[in-house]
Amino acid sequence: MTTAPAAETTAANTAAETTVGRTVTVGSTTLSADAAPVTAVAPTRVEVVRERLETWWGVTRRAIAVITRTVRPLGWVLLAATVVLWWVALAFGWQEMIIAAVVLTAIVVLSVPFLFGGTAYDVELDLTRTHVVVGERAIGGLSLVNSTSRSILPSRVVLPVGSGRGEFDVPRLAPKAEHDELFAIPTTARGVLAVGPVSVLRGDPLGLFERSSDRRQAVDLYVHPRTVALEGLSLGRLRDLEGLPSTQLASDDVSFHALREYQPGDDLRHVHWKSTARVGELMMRQYEETRxxxxxxxxxxxxxxxxxxxxxxxxxxxxxxxxxxxxxxxxxxxxxxxxxxxxxxxxxxxxxxxxxxxxxxxxxxxxxxxxxxxxxxxxxxxxxxxxxxxxxxxxxxxxxxxxxxxxxxxxxxxxxxxxxxxxxxxxxxxxxxxxxxxxxxxxxxxxxxxx
Missing domain, CATH: 3.40.50 (Rossmann fold)
Known part of the structure; x- marks a missing residue:
């Protein structure tokens, strides 16, 4: 019996294992290199149907959300009235109802095209002050630029401010044209108001349908409470001047501790001038923090x-x-x-x-x-x-x-x-x-x- 060298046998096995579409023999078992895994199980019909239903429901839910955001309250009323009029007209054959249903249907159909069209503005929201006191006005500006190569039809821009909102009418903008709006936000109560995000609206003149797209993140406007200046009141000196020293060091206190070299940002009022003249560098007083x-x-x-x-x-x-x-x-x-x-x-x-x-x-x-x-x-x-x-x-x-x-x-x-x-x-x-x-x-x- 002739035995092949070990090196040749190993090379042959490696080539067989790395060749796609060929068989690999290990002992007495023959495996196919492109065969499916032994543990793979084909999905059942119930699982396929369930997966399709989940996909369909996801698409339907997104469509419902889009429709809900698009149709305004007046639009829902008009749609409901159209359905009722068509039902009454077809059920009883009233010509007056048929005419009314046709008119309402035409209004709905003519209002839909106003939703189409680009709103690709470059929006810049600028608040001159993001911290105001109750009663002050926060002044801001809104800049819209048509950065596309085509004109953008007139639209509206909505700027939410807390629970309210402001609306601006934007005229037709030619390519690279710019439109600016100034606004003032009155403040009557303390709080943190979210200004934005800016939404560009497209809709029909009757207000039946409306499509919006956000263009900028919201900016927080802090409305501070009213305060009063307490000048000349040394509140921290209600205890004795020496206080109770601690192990922490501070740059300003009563209990003097040591000297150190000047660091950028130090208060020049605490320079020790005698030591500075002797050393040739600015030397700062360091204090022991007291209670x-x-x-x-x-x-x-x-x-x-x-x-x-x-x-x-x-x-x-x-x-x-x-x-x-x-x-x-x-x-x-x-x-x-x-x-x-x-x-x-x-x-x-x-x-x-x-x-x-x-x-x-x-x-x-x-x-x-x-x-x-x-x-x-x-x-x-x-x-x-x-x-x-x-x-x-x-x-x-x-x-x-x-x-x-x-x-x-x-x-x-x-x-x-x-x-x-x-x-x-x-x-x-x-x-x-x-x-x-x-x-x-x-x-x-x-x-x-x-x-």
């Missing part, structure tokens, strides 16, 4: 803590006013609600967070739960200001102040729409002031500082 820098604002968002939306809005304005003053005094600011902390890395960030606030869920707890969260999370607080409305009972307010750590100066600001002038009283170790308007905040704080 007097930690200023905590607690704003209750529980519905039961307020007697109406007016008190809630006033509490938000008080929080913004105190927060801006604390940031100007270079304090370490924290602001919290029952839903979590607010952004305090700048006055605008704080007001942006306040603009988006709404009432919290009832299960989140009221002013007492908020004070407990502050006591657990803000260990280095020097002064805590709690804000709530007249809906919070005196016993709840007293318990909330008692929950804060020992040695923390506590101030509670209660917004009460029935108060004509600021009222100050003591509740345990805390000062409690009641105000009925934002302009009463500064006199109320002065009373606290002088007491």
């Amino acid at each position: 007097r820098s930690h200023f905590v604002l607690g704003l209750s968002t529980h519905p039961s803590d307020y007697d109406g939306a007016e008190e809630f809005e006033l509490a938000i304005s008080v929080t913004g006013s105190l927060g801006r003053r604390a940031l100007r005094d270079s304090r370490m600011l924290e602001a919290r609600t029952q839903r979590g902390p607010l952004r305090t890395d700048g006055g605008r960030r704080l007001l942006d967070s306040l603009s988006a606030l709404d009432y919290s869920r009832p299960r989140d707890g009221g002013i007492v739960a908020l004070a407990g969260t502050i006591a657990a999370e803000s260990h280095a607080a020097a002064i805590v200001v709690l804000m709530c409305g007249s809906g919070a009972a005196a016993a709840e307010l007293k318990l909330a102040c008692a929950r804060l750590p020992q040695g923390v100066r506590t101030l509670a600001v209660v917004t009460d729409s029935s108060v004509d002038s600021p009222l100050l009283r003591r509740v345990g170790d805390a000062d409690v002031v009641r105000i009925g308007a934002l302009d009463q905040l500064a006199p109320a704080i002065r009373k606290v500082l002088s007491s």
Whole structure:
């Protein structure tokens, strides 16, 4: 018996395995190289029918969605009237009904071609200011350019603003032509308004059908709450000037710690000029952070803590006013609600967070739960200001102040729409002031500082 060399046998097997359409023999089993997998099972008729039904339903659902968006309320009324008139005309043979049905059908048929045509505008939405105060107007501009090589028929442009919308008529634009629109958005309430996306509409003159296509992403317009300037009120100095030092270093505080080299962005007011003259380089003072820098604002968002939306809005304005003053005094600011902390890395960030606030869920707890969260999370607080409305009972307010750590100066600001002038009283170790308007905040704080 003659045996082939091992190398030749391996080469022959490799060639056989890589040749499409040929057979491969492994032991006593013969396999086809292009045969279907042994585990492959042909789909049953039920599965084929189910797959086709799912495809058909998907197409039908998309078509229904397109029709629903296209037909306006007046269009639905006209379509329903057309169907009813045709049914009555054919059922009873009334010639008057036939004429009316033909007229309505002609109106529908003539209105459909207005949906066709290009709306390929290049749309540019520009808001000059994306942060305004309640009562101010946000001015913006809308620019549409026909970047195609053909004319675009007249159309309408819709600009949604919050729950409302504005409409602009765009004339016929020749190729490369441009059309500009200016608009002003009045603001009557605090909030975050979504301006856009811009939609280009095509439809018939009667308003039966309408086709829209979005051209630009929405822009957020922040409507900040009203605030009042608290000039000359050193809120962070309600504790002693030396404070309680910590292990963290800061660029501005009371307790001097060491010197370091100047870095871009450092405040030149903290240059140590004697060391600078000796070393030949700018040397900056470095301070040891003290507890007097930690200023905590607690704003209750529980519905039961307020007697109406007016008190809630006033509490938000008080929080913004105190927060801006604390940031100007270079304090370490924290602001919290029952839903979590607010952004305090700048006055605008704080007001942006306040603009988006709404009432919290009832299960989140009221002013007492908020004070407990502050006591657990803000260990280095020097002064805590709690804000709530007249809906919070005196016993709840007293318990909330008692929950804060020992040695923390506590101030509670209660917004009460029935108060004509600021009222100050003591509740345990805390000062409690009641105000009925934002302009009463500064006199109320002065009373606290002088007491």
